Amino acid sequence: MNPDLYIVRKVNEATSVSRKASLFMDLVTRYGHWAFVIYGLLLWFAPGEGRKARRLCCVLSFAGVVVASLLSFAIGRVWRRRRPFVCDWRIWNFTGHKANASFPSNHTMNGAIVVMELFRMHMPGAQLLAAFAGLLAFSRIFAGVHYPTDLLGGVAIAGLVHRLIHAAPFAAALAALANFGSTVSDWVFSRK
Numbered sequence: 001m002n003p004d005l006y007i008v009r010k011v012n013e014a015t016s017v018s019r020k021a022s023l024f025m026d027l028v029t030r031y032g033h034w035a036f037v038i039y040g041l042l043l044w045f046a047p048g049e050g051r052k053a054r055r056l057c058c059v060l061s062f063a064g065v066v067v068a069s070l071l072s073f074a075i076g077r078v079w080r081r082r083r084p085f086v087c088d089w090r091i092w093n094f095t096g097h098k099a100n101a102s103f104p105s106n107h108t109m110n111g112a113i114v115v116m117e118l119f120r121m122h123m124p125g126a127q128l129l130a131a132f133a134g135l136l137a138f139s140r141i142f143a144g145v146h147y148p149t150d151l152l153g154g155v156a157i158a159g160l161v162h163r164l165i166h167a168a169p170f171a172a173a174l175a176a177l178a179n180f181g182s183t184v185s186d187w188v189f190s191r192k
Contacts, residue, residue: 004147008084012091012144022094029095029139033107035132036114039125057121060165064113068161072109072154076101084144091144105146108137109154116162 015022040061043054081103085093111133118126137154140146 004149005084005088007148008141008144008146009088009091011138011141012084014142015092015094025139025142026094028136029107029143029145032132032136032139033110036111036129039129040114043123053121054123057117057123060121061114061117064117064158064161064165065110067164068109068113068157069106071157071161072104072106075103079103081147081150084147093144095143095145097143097145102146103150104153104157105137105140105150106154107140108133108146108151109158111136112155112158113162116158120162120166 015025040058044058046054080101083093083097083099083102085091085097086099111129115126115130115133117123118129137151140151141148
């Protein structure tokens, strides 16, 4: 048997052990990505020292997510890996996820990109968001919608995109964009 599929099946079997744990993991897998959006908004709008660096972190994270998502979309068009719940009838897809391409895990990939940027720029709460990104990634296996190698692929793509975003020409352009966005944001929200 495929070890990747076997791991998903064994983890997914835990859904029958605890109704509360299953409900919690369902919430994490469906809505966990919103934690990153809310954190980004807090970083952007928080007053005080370091606002310019926090806003640059937001722009770099967002740019990374956009580039990685485009790359993921292209991979999904070329290689349509079937999801675990499609390959094994014993795996319960309790989230009702569509049977689209499984590789890579976009939730894992995007969470990893944001966390890499938070650590690179020494943002507050980076450790907490890293732990939550790990939980979000695990929830995708628990829900039966991704293989462990989908998660690993997502992290690998995140690492490559993170390096690309920080290449000299891109970093300068994104810094200028962050500066412009910061100026516009300050102007819009300071008007009475």
